[in-house]
Amino acid sequence: MNILVTGGAGFIGGNFVHYMINNHPSDTIIVLDKLTYAGNLETLESVMSQITFIKGDIADRKAVYQVFEDYSPDIVVNFAAESHVDRSIENPEVFLTTNILGTQVLLDACRIYGITRYHQVSTDEVYGDLPLDRPDLFFTEQTPIHTSSPYSASKASADLLVQAYYRTYGLPVTISRCSNNYGPYHFPEKLIPLMIANALNDKPLPVYGEGKNIRDWLYVEDHCKAIDLIIHKGNVGEVYNIGGHNERANIDIVKTILSLLGKPQSLITYVTDRKGHDLRYAIDPTKIHNELGWLPETTFDVGIRITVDWYLNNRSWWERIISGEYQDYYEKMYGNR
Numbered sequence: 001m002n003i004l005v006t007g008g009a010g011f012i013g014g015n016f017v018h019y020m021i022n023n024h025p026s027d028t029i030i031v032l033d034k035l036t037y038a039g040n041l042e043t044l045e046s047v048m049s050q051i052t053f054i055k056g057d058i059a060d061r062k063a064v065y066q067v068f069e070d071y072s073p074d075i076v077v078n079f080a081a082e083s084h085v086d087r088s089i090e091n092p093e094v095f096l097t098t099n100i101l102g103t104q105v106l107l108d109a110c111r112i113y114g115i116t117r118y119h120q121v122s123t124d125e126v127y128g129d130l131p132l133d134r135p136d137l138f139f140t141e142q143t144p145i146h147t148s149s150p151y152s153a154s155k156a157s158a159d160l161l162v163q164a165y166y167r168t169y170g171l172p173v174t175i176s177r178c179s180n181n182y183g184p185y186h187f188p189e190k191l192i193p194l195m196i197a198n199a200l201n202d203k204p205l206p207v208y209g210e211g212k213n214i215r216d217w218l219y220v221e222d223h224c225k226a227i228d229l230i231i232h233k234g235n236v237g238e239v240y241n242i243g244g245h246n247e248r249a250n251i252d253i254v255k256t257i258l259s260l261l262g263k264p265q266s267l268i269t270y271v272t273d274r275k276g277h278d279l280r281y282a283i284d285p286t287k288i289h290n291e292l293g294w295l296p297e298t299t300f301d302v303g304i305r306i307t308v309d310w311y312l313n314n315r316s317w318w319e320r321i322i323s324g325e326y327q328d329y330y331e332k333m334y335g336n337r
């Protein structure tokens with residue numbers, strides 16, 4: 001199988017490339033990635049000789065069609081996206097270009113050149129949020145789309161396009177909507193890696209609002225396993241929710257990280273809340289469990305230790321990121337908060 005992985009130099013895409021090389025060594029992996037601020041070839045360094053890497057933009061029709069001409073992918077897994085909610089609040093436009101138009105270009109290429117499966121890596125954020133005082137409520141695949149941020153609106157738009165290409169053109173598509181991931185190679189602008197990096201540098205840990213917002217955390221390798229199952233055994237035209245019933249308030253995550261690193265709780269700093277901040281995400285993964293037998297394998301206690309150890313042992317990976325242009329971003333986003 002030739003598998004085109006878009007966004008393979010990012011956090012989840014990079015983990016997926018490593019996962020596929022380890023678990024499906026006879027497949028050919030082609031990575032197409034624009035290498036935005038979030039893309040990092042160091043993530044793929046150890047497997048570079050086993051993949052084909054192409055630097056390119058999924059919204060660049062000519063470049064994408066050329067990839068299909070040259071490599072005839074059987075399966076396309078689209079991770080490529082602008083993925084950070086805070087950045088989408090500052091500057092929505094690139095989110096629309098990459099997440100919506102980029103998806104459309106990929107779908108057109110699949111239609112013209114033919115594939116056996118197009119898989120869209122989507123997010124639970126398309127469902128909006130749940131109230132904090134209703135722990136009995138969960139997102140199912142039937143939950144209406146109801147987005148909050150420009151990021152989630154762009155991801156929801158892409159999902160609708162994917163479903164339109166299934167219904168209109170019969171393109172063999174699947175969509176997965178996963179909860180918050182954590183693990184190695186996570187860009188240090190997102191909650192868990194940011195807090196680990198700041199704690200290790202004895203910098204304040206900026207918690208939005210009161211830190212009571214809840215996210216449903218999944219170890220990234222469990223997400224990769226779920227996508228592997230969906231692209232091989234999932235039913236065409238279907239949406240699969242992915243999540244592991246591991247809900248935690250942000251403040252509890254931050255306290256856990258501090259205690260694992262032996263750093264003082266006094267580093268916690270409450271800052272102005274995110275605009276339109278979603279309260280709670282919680283996935284009901286019954287469908288993927290019943291249909292495909294998927295269950296998460298890494299508990300949070302184990303996963304967070306592996307993750308903290310990874311950041312301790314791979315300082316050069318994240319220190320290079322936070323010493324570059326990321327510093328301007330950090331000052332802009334957190335300077336006056």
Ligand code: NAD
Nearest residue numbers: 007009010011012034035036038039057058080081083181
């Ligand atoms: P990321 O920001 O770490 O990586 C995104 C990758 O896409 C980067 O390598 C970047 O260079 C590349 N990219 C961006 N624009 C591109 C373009 N126009 N053309 C080609 N490549 C481009 O993101 P992530 O956290 O790994 O998320 C991957 C996917 O999973 C996204 O679609 C995101 O919406 C979805 N998702 C993420 C999470 C999470 O917790 N991180 C949870 C559920 C779903």
Ligand code: DAU
Nearest residue numbers: 083084085123124125179180189190191206207208213250
């Ligand atoms: O649910 C899936 C989504 O998870 C993905 O679709 C997104 O791509 C991914 O970025 C993530 O979105 P979140 O907004 O939930 O993740 P983030 O790490 O940005 O924030 C997690 C929570 O922590 C959220 O409630 C905001 C809060 N937070 C975040 C940052 C960066 C803070 O309190 N302080 C911070 O500095």
